[in-house]
Amino acid sequence: MYKYDNYDQQMVDARVSEFRDQVARRIAGTLTEDQFKPLRLKNGLYLQLHAYMLRVAIPYGTLSGAQMRLLGDIADKYDRGYGHFTTRQNIQYNWIKLADTPDILADLAKVEMHAIQTSGNCIRNISSDQFAGAAADEIVDPRPYAELLRQWSSFHPEFDYLPRKFKIAVIASETDRAAMKLHDIGIRLRHDDAGAIVADFYVGGGMGRTPMIAPLIGDGIAIDHMVTYTEAALRVYNRHGRRDNKYKARIKILVHEIGADSYRSQVEAEFAHLQTLELEPPAAELARIQAMFVPPAFDTTAPDSVDRSDPDFAVWLDNNVHAHKQPGYALVTISLKPIGGIPGDASADQIRLMADLAQKHSFDELRVTHAQNIVLPHVKKADLYALWQMLEANGLGTPNLDLITDIIACPGLDYCSLANARSIPLAQKISQRFADQGRQQDLGELKLKISGCINACGHHHAGHIGVLGVDRKGVENYQLSLGGSEGADTSLGQITGPGFSEDGIVDAIEKATEVYLVKRENGERFVDTYRRVGMAPFKEAIYG
Amino acid sequence: MVDVLRYRTDEMVGDPGVTVDSFVDPVFGQTNASAVRLEPGDDARALLPYLDRLALVEVNFPAYGDGRGYSSARILREAGYTGELRAVGDVLIDQLSHMHRCGFDAFAPEHAITREAADKAIATWPEVYQRTVDGRQPIWALRHG
Structure with a gap:
């Protein structure tokens, strides 16, 4: 840390x-x-x-x-x-x-925390892979690089009044768990042919009313120029991003309107200029930060087997526990999506309990995921059963990670002044409709995401099933989309057709899942079946 | 008349700045002018061939939320401009420290700011995280001396 x-x-x-x-x-x-x-x-x-x-x-x-x-x-x-x-x-x-x-x-x-730049037209909090430092497939821990960018972006004097907000994600594995290509800048660290760490810059992704997948702009930027290249990318945006219309002010619109090639060549010219100014922190600074992210002192004799004899525990194990790079340890995701609950909410007591459990079982470390859950990154397999019992007793043991009830939802009209429709009550209804664990397991991985307005804070474009709340002549109305995804197979969902009432949308979602169950072939997830068979059978079932 | 808060010791240029278009126009250009006014949409780099003959560049902020002028200022300083760089228009106290870090050394706010308040605002940050054009050593340089 x-x-x-x-x-x-x-x-x-x-x-x-x-x-x-x-x-x-x-x-x-x-x-x-x-x-x-x-x-x-x-x-x-x-x-x-x-x-x-x-x-x-x-x-x-x-x-x-x-x-x-x-x-x-x-x-x-x-x-x-x-x-x-x-x-x-x-x-x-x-x-x-x-x-x-x-x-x-x-x-x-x-406690070394703040709320700096968590809103406004500036560079926001840098996000990353929630499994960083523990995932088997990462080439390096991406967080020191994110920390370098956090410091660079904090109170950056040139970029405090950008055309619009600016979100950066940094990952270092092939599997993208951070929706990297749906950020203003997504950086993927990788090895080049010579084995050196380089940064690929994907620029101009985003959700909102004009969802876009970021194109590759900077291919294999040397790691000792990462900050300078980011500065160049931002300067071109600050100077040329649209300011006449706040809905066209994100960098994705600039990159789209002038084209990725034109944007790239402007960034390259600015990058060449900025390299003469010695803006880049030295390698010693990265090394200083990296020294604070060394892996914890794992017990190399920890047993690698788990007693699965309690069937409820086994279900949780299969759904919420991931492989760790260290034998004898596991990655635990605590679901903040209890059936009928408010996605992402936790009580003060639950938050403190998770703090205690992190200190006791996870080398004093927790992660927040972009799917609004909490990760304990380094748990001894031998401790899993005791940990699960504590979670279960405190409403934190829901075994639904990546299942249909693991819903992402924005705060919606219950809180947000921008929203057109409520998200939370809808999430609760869907969660209750699909509460049966066996049914959820049968449906398998199914990412359902709800936004209460077109700003898409609930990431509905990237949902296997996406729901967008709109205001139709003063009445809340919900549009359904299918086939969105984030990660390695990033895609944007397509709208099924006319919208629904709050109850109607729950029925429509249920019909879509029934089509999947009938049409699926061996091992296909919902989104795979959708991609293979297309919209037509879903549309027919939903609108009859 | 708007009061100008200056953080430089040379004599103030009294001339109003001409527009960039009229300054660089090859036929009717007023390239003998010593003061230019940059609007947010102007390309600061158009002035780079003429920096040695400019004594004042005014950068207009019609609205404080339009941050293009911060880049314009840095670009001019990065190119070696040493004359007065004056932020004019909707210049508010909470923006002064960042403007100063981007190379502004004079401020002509629409609504008066006292010298004392401006001094305090410019001194907001004990240290800084980035190298810009204000000569301050960033924290990473202090850490690794």
Whole structure:
């Protein structure tokens, strides 16, 4: 885990006092709401339908037990006893008072956390692979590279008023668990032919109202130029990205409109110029950071077998536990999607319990996934049964990872001022409809994602089944799409046809799953069958 | 008349800046002008051949949220421009420190900012994470001296 030194701590402390001053000026009235808005957004503070919402950064989704425990304490002290983990590997609190926010940020700073740039038209929290440092298929731990970019992007003076928000993901494995190509910049670290680590830059992906898969812009950029190349990519965007229409302001529109080749050549020219300015941190800085991400002291004699005699435990094991690169250990995903629950929500007590379990069983480390679940990355196989019993007793043992009830949903109209429709009650209804474990297992991997408006925070474009809430003449209406995916086989879903009411969409989803069960061939997932047979049979079943 | 907060010691240029288009026009160009005004959509690099004869570049911020002027400023400084670089328009106190880091050394805000408040704002950051054009050593350089 990264540890702050005095410099990092000073910067975060400076931010807390700057924001304390800004909040005081806002409350005193010397800052207008208009002037205050971008300042509060750069500290993750939104004004939502009912209250302020605070989004706290969890850089590359990694945090310690002490940090997790504080997140639970904040939920109790300043919110209504729960927090909501997001698709950007962050946590947000929905019932915050403006006057409390400087104190919350000061509490966070004590455990090396912050809310810097978790909103606003700036470079957002850098996301990464939730299995980083533990996955068998990674070539290197991507998080030190993400940390290098976190520092570079923090308070970057040139890029604080970009045309629009900017999201970067860094991964280092062939399997993409971070939806890398759906980011403004997705960086994949790989070995080149000579065995050196290089960075592939995919630029101009995104969801929202114009979903796009990022093209490869920088092919095999030398790792000791990663920051400089990122700076070049951003500068071209800051200068030439559209500012006349906020819906066309993301970098994906620029890359699309001028073309990937034209964008690439502009970036290359800027890159050549910037290389003369010595902007790149030295290799020693990367090495300093990497030294904090060395693998934990694994017990090399830990037994590699697990007693599966408890059938409920075996189901959880099969669904929520992944192979670890270290024999005798496993990756555990804790589902925050109990049947009928609010996707991504956890109570203060549950958050603190997960903190305790991380300290006891996972070398004091947790991860937040973009699917709104929590990972304990380094659990001894011998501890799995005891761990599962604790989770099960506290509402955290749902064995549904990547099944139809492991739903991604945005906060929707229950909280969000942008939303057109509610997401949470719909997620709850779908979850209840498919509650039967045997039925879920039969349907297999099925990623269902719900967004309450076209901004697509619920990633509906990338759902095997996607649901988009729209406002149709003042009534909530839900559009269904099929065939989206993220990861190695990234694709965008296609809309089935006319939308549905809240109950109608649940029926339509059920019909789609029935088509799959009839049409599937050996070993096919829902999305595979859809890709093979196409939309027609689904459409026929749904609309008859 | 808007007060100009200057962070340089030479004499202030009183001339109003001409537009980039009129400055660089090959026929009717006013390339003898010593002050130019850059709008957000102007290409700062159009001025690079003429930097040695410019004493003032005004960079206009019609709205504080349009951040193109930050890149314009850095580009000019990176190319060696040493004259006055003045941010004009919707320049607010909370943007001063970043503007200063991008090379601005004068500010002409629409709504007056006191010298004391500006000094404090520019000193917001004890250290910095990036190398820009303000001469400050980034934290990574301090760490590895």
